[in-house]
Amino acid sequence: MLRDVPFLRLWSGTTASGLATWALPFILGLAVLDRSLTAAGLGIVLAARTAGFVGAVPLGGVLADRYSRRAVVLWAGLAAAVATPLIAVGLGGSMPLMALASAVVGAGQGACRPAFQALTAEVVDEPRRQQANAAMTLAVRVTTLLGPGLAALLATVIDVAGLVLATALLWLVAALVPPRGGTVGGGTRDRARFVAEFADGVREARRHPWFLAGLGALTAVIATGYSATAVVLPLVSRDRYGTEAVLAGALTAYTAGALAGALLVARWRPTARGWAALAGLGCYGVAPLSLLLPVHPAVVFAAYLVAGVGIELFNVPWFTAIQREVEPAKLARVSSLDFLLSYGLAPVGLALIAPAVDAFGVTAVLGGCAVVCFLAPAAAALVPGSRRFH
Known part of the structure; x- marks a missing residue:
């Protein structure tokens, strides 16, 4: 590519x-x-x-x-x-x-x-979009892995x-730098109201039950599993293990796993690609699960490695399916709905996780996050069309 x-x-x-x-x-x-x-x-x-x-x-x-x-x-x-x-x-x-x-x-x-x-x-x-999406996410993961050290080094000068x-x-x-695109999609210069056009994109999204189910599962996993990583992992690293090394090691393992997942999915084409992707998304549940008990740090690292592999086994086929299945003229609007709900609402989970820990305790919150991460993709897999994201 x-x-x-x-x-x-x-x-x-x-x-x-x-x-x-x-x-x-x-x-x-x-x-x-x-x-x-x-x-x-x-x-x-x-x-x-x-x-x-x-x-x-x-x-x-x-x-x-x-x-x-x-x-x-x-x-x-x-x-x-x-x-x-x-x-x-x-x-x-x-x-x-x-x-x-x-x-x-x-x-x-x-x-x-x-x-x-x-x-x-x-x-x-x-035919080449899955490989292209894998190459893009691979670049993001490499910069995430190497970026902190490079930025800290540059900060000295x-x-x-x-x-x-x-x-x-x-x-x-x-x-x-990006090139000009082709002729598919958009280009109508329709002057209809913004809300009406966005609603048209929502209607296009509703035509694909697998998309709504997958988006719901992704939003749930990010709001719970990601929040546990961002808020609870530093607390566990400090209070249980007495060192920031567990936090750094877990995040590094997650990024390394995501790199491995991107490399794998660039070539792997399972028949039930939707189910395989949702199974990968469900793997994020092992991350909060590993923080429940006083296990050896290596177990935490392994769990975050698995979560990293799984998230890319979902991300790349997910983006590829949206680009393949959605009507080209409405693709950007459906993609915006994807980003708006999944990543745009992530701060809500971050804002709620700390009060939840104060109210119910770390164990209950981590257990709840793990259950959501496992069950949400499993429920999405039951929706028609989810087997192949088609």
Whole structure:
């Protein structure tokens, strides 16, 4: 796939946007360490970015189906690239400026996600899309694995403001490098109201029961399993094992597992691809399960490795199925619905998990998260069409 120049350009753009998206919270975390930003300020900036993302995802889906997907990627990337330096300007000085700029960056991120998904269907022919999606997620996982060390190394020679500006360059790559798409999808320039167009995308999603079931399962797993990883894992690492090494090891094992999963699914074509993907999604349940008892840290690492493999066994066939099954002219809107519910609502789970731990205890919360992670994909597998995502 990387010898295909149009795909290489698309891959470079999506990788740059993913790296810029991941890097900003880490870099701002370094700003907290050097006291140029408070922890409360970091929370405000990241909340503003999330708000911008959630608000722009449905808008980006409608615009990418109404106009050129390539144009939406261009303007979304440019908006993020222009707003990012304002975060650096406001660092240590103006919190309102940082929050506003972060919201614009989040909006650029949110608008380009469904556009990139639809553009992939235009640039890559259907038989190669699973391999293409695997290559994209592989790049994201590699940057996630190597990024923290690289950013920390650069921080020894470049200040935080300089690192923030570097993410603006990544957004420029995301905006300018991707190729033009084909003629499928969008392009009608229909002037109908935004709500009506988005509702049309929802109706298209409802035509595919496997999509609604899979999206419900994915949202449930992210809201519970992901939240347990983000909130409870650091507590268990500190209180049970007395070291941050368990937290670092588990997250590294998860990323390594995701890399392995992406490599596997690039070639693997099971007959019951939908059931195989949902089984992979259900594997996330072993992550909170491993935190229930005082097991050896190696067990926790192994559980997170399995969860990482499983999440990519789901992600790649899931994106490929959406690109294959959804009507091309409505693909970006359906993709925006996917991102809006699964990842856009993830902060709700994060916000609720800590009060739940206080109210019911760590054991009950982890057990509940594990049960949801196992049962939600199993229930989705019972829906017509889920066997092959067709």
